[in-house]
Amino acid sequence: MSGRFAWKDVVPYWVIQVVAASVAGLVLFVIASGKDGFSASASGFATNGYGDRSPNGYGLAACLVCEVVMTAVFLYVILGSTDDRGPKSFAPIAIGFTLTIIHLVSIPVTNTSVNPARSLGVAWFAGGAALGQVWLFILAPLIGAAIAGASYAAITGAPPRPRRRRRRQQPRLTLPLHRERNGPISDRR
Template identity: 35%
Template sequence: MNASFKKYTAEFIGTLVLVLFGCGSAATAGGELGTLGIAFAFGLSIVAMAYVIGPISGCHINPAVSLAMLMKRKLSGADFIGYVIAQVAGAIAGSAILYAIIVSAGLPTTGLGQNGFGAGYGIGISATMAVVVEIILTFVFIYTILGVTSSESNAAVTGLVIGLTLAFVHILGIGLTGTSVNPARSLGPAIFVGGDALSQLWVFLIAPLVGSALAVAAFQLLNKEKQA
């Protein structure tokens, strides 16, 4: 199999798993699991995928992560496009499976773990604050990724650290925006739910990318001497 196709296939599978198990946990058992349970569903999805597809593609499964790697020159422009297409396709496929599961049970499909803000969602923060929250959450997530992947000596624990950090940012973010930090993860459920999830999607496409770019800029600034 072509090396690039292997990487894109791995990213497709990884993003599908993240969306199906993370968003699926929120949609089908959120009341029983609570914030911590949902947060760990997302985090453990990353841990699991990191050790199986990490050696193939790096286990980005998130356009914001791929953007950071592009900016760090660890990913080519062509691969960046391929990764994002694969991630979006994986998120849509994961959401489609979740949608089919919920429909088969005769339940309403108004909740697929979609992100949102405003009245009726979480504590009801404004659009402006949702942008700020997602930038901050993504900054923390990407900054951690850059730090833990900066040394090969961390290789054995990299997947665990990244997965736990994703769970960490979810603990705060779930009650605010549902926690995106990942444009693909937000796009999948929004397509099937429509309504507010689709009209508010712009926040979860733009803010994570801004947070990622800021994290790269800060990391490079603070580690300039080390990189030299």
């Protein structure tokens, strides 16, 4: 929505994110299953939730607002720090710091999603109630991202311009030029 990503690439990008998050969830599941008595559904397995599945019992509305706002803030920071109007080397620091703060604030509320793939990647293995509530953690980050993407230009006063990597100019392939003794430069054939 901010104009930084071609619409034709959105669905493949989402699919790759969900597949990668699911593989990561599988790796965690295999590791955690090595402990006697482990149960992904009983432990929650780092899934997101509201109500009795929220780490501190926050309700649906609070969790929805939390995830929408945290995702929008995260996307504003990503868009701002990767805009070519900003400092060139600041993006990793700004993005990493913001994601850390988002986790510190929202882990007690929802276990922090801000990315539907992250939520799905572990929900498959926890099953049951986790899968029943995962819709919120797909919908809320999409709403937050849409808000940030659609409003970024209005807030900053200019359309976003992603940094473009400069291509190194390739040397042109030409015939070698040789200077003749006491004469002009010419192609030697």
